[in-house]
Amino acid sequence: MQGCAYIDGAFVAPEDAKISIFDWGFLHSDATYDVAHVWQGRFFRLDDHLDRFERSLKALRLDPGVTREEMRSVMHECVARAGLRDAYVEVLCTRGMPTPGSRDPRSCTNRFMAFAIPFVWIADPDKQRRGVNLIVSDAQRIPAQSVDPRIKNYHWLDFVSGLFKAYDRGGETVVLPDAQGHVTEGPGFNVFAVFSRPGAAPLVVTPDAGVLEGVSRRTAIELARAAGYETQERPLAADELRIADEVFLTSTGGGVIAIAQVDGQPVGGRAPGAFGPVTTQLQHGYWALHADPRYSEAVRPLPGDRA
Ligand SMILES: Cc1ncc(COP(=O)(O)O)c(C=O)c1O
Structure with a gap:
């Protein structure tokens, strides 16, 4: 290895x-x-x-x-x-x-x-090209009052059993709801929904509670705000996710990755591989920041390798 x-x-x-x-x-x-x-x-x-x-x-x-x-x-x-x-x-x-x-x-x-x-991708390059098929699980996320999801932890039994059930339903990954039916997060990622609004900039929403405060999540929020999109951190009902115009996940394992289907239905009615403009813009913005010294630092050479 x-x-x-x-x-x-x-x-x-x-x-x-x-x-x-x-x-x-x-x-x-x-x-x-x-x-x-x-x-x-x-x-x-x-x-x-x-x-x-x-x-x-x-x-x-x-x-x-x-x-x-x-x-x-x-x-x-x-x-x-x-x-x-x-x-x-x-x-x-x-x-x-x-x-x-x-x-x-x-x-x-x-x-x-x-x-x-x-580097480990949360979705392999092929899945990224066509978009990931996401299932909203029936099983709930461990309540935040019991295990605080802001503390990054290995309590993944809910995610792993959710993943197996998602595979049974033809999905590729899973997002778990809380007891109120709000979306929380998935195994290794945060979730975003984008709603188009006639005559106004798109609205970008991500759950505010019951989630790890992902570094990629924060990056996507900053990029969305910089692009002039209204961005809300608030409870996101599973039903809203099903009718969103765009859905994407964020993770250190791949940045901004498009969701093509939620519960087997194409997101925004799009064909596989055709992603919404907000997802595409944030994806490009995310990778562009990697060369920016305000966001990144070069790996230090080993002492013997220094010039
Ligand atoms: C449960 C969970 N939510 C969200 C994330 C995304 O966080 P980040 O963007 O910092 O990778 C992760 C990352 O591993 C995670 O394990």
């Missing part, structure tokens, strides 16, 4: 990065993580990912034992050592193991790890 991992203070091959089955990160999903990406040799919005990771660590009372700058250096070095130009770069912190015989999380030594692997 191509890539590089960091565990127990050392850089290792991905296949050698292993944790104990007694780590609560594995036994209880007691962990948090963040995923940034590198595109054409540059990290995209790395500080926003580190900010979110630090908020998640604090909320879960996890101490990675490294500073923010050490985390940044480890991420850079994983990518440089792996020799990747386009990479998926994850940092994570697990609770670790309690002292033998104890169930007290305060006795655990938390563990910081990281890895860089080749």
Whole structure:
């Protein structure tokens, strides 16, 4: 497997990065993580990912034992050592193991790890060309009052069972509603709906609650506002998604990706591969920001490689 991992203070091959089955990160999903990406040799919005990771660590009372700058250096070095130009770069912190015989999380030594692997697309390039077939699940997202979705977490049983049910219905991915029938998010992405308005700029809507505050979501909101579109973060009913003129998802794993069908019906009545103008504009805007030094930083060369 191509890539590089960091565990127990050392850089290792991905296949050698292993944790104990007694780590609560594995036994209880007691962990948090963040995923940034590198595109054409540059990290995209790395500080926003580190900010979110630090908020998640604090909320879960996890101490990675490294500073923010050490985390940044480890991420850079994983990518440089792996020799990747386009990479998926994850940092994570697990609770670790309690002292033998104890169930007290305060006795655990938390563990910081990281890895860089080749870029992972949330929808492969073929699906991106024709648009993704999205199913609105009957199963609800874990309530935000129980597991705060703003803390990036591995509580994915609802997503995974939702995915299997979506496949059974001929879909390719899934979005989960909350108890009120509002759309939340999907496995690894946020959701947007666009409504055309005669005589006015299109309206762009994304759920305001029950979701991870995605870095790509924020980028899409900023781009939409800069383009002069009214953009609302508010509850979005599943029925609104079904009648929207455009639907797209946002994720570090591919940016802005068009949804071609919701529950088997073509979005906006369009043919496969024909996307709405707002989705197309935001998609181009998203990738254009990757070369902009206000949003991206070059992967640092390894010390020996510096000129
Ligand atoms: C549940 C969930 N929602 C949304 C997102 C999108 O967030 P971002 O744009 O920061 O990748 C992710 C990313 O992995 C996620 O896991």
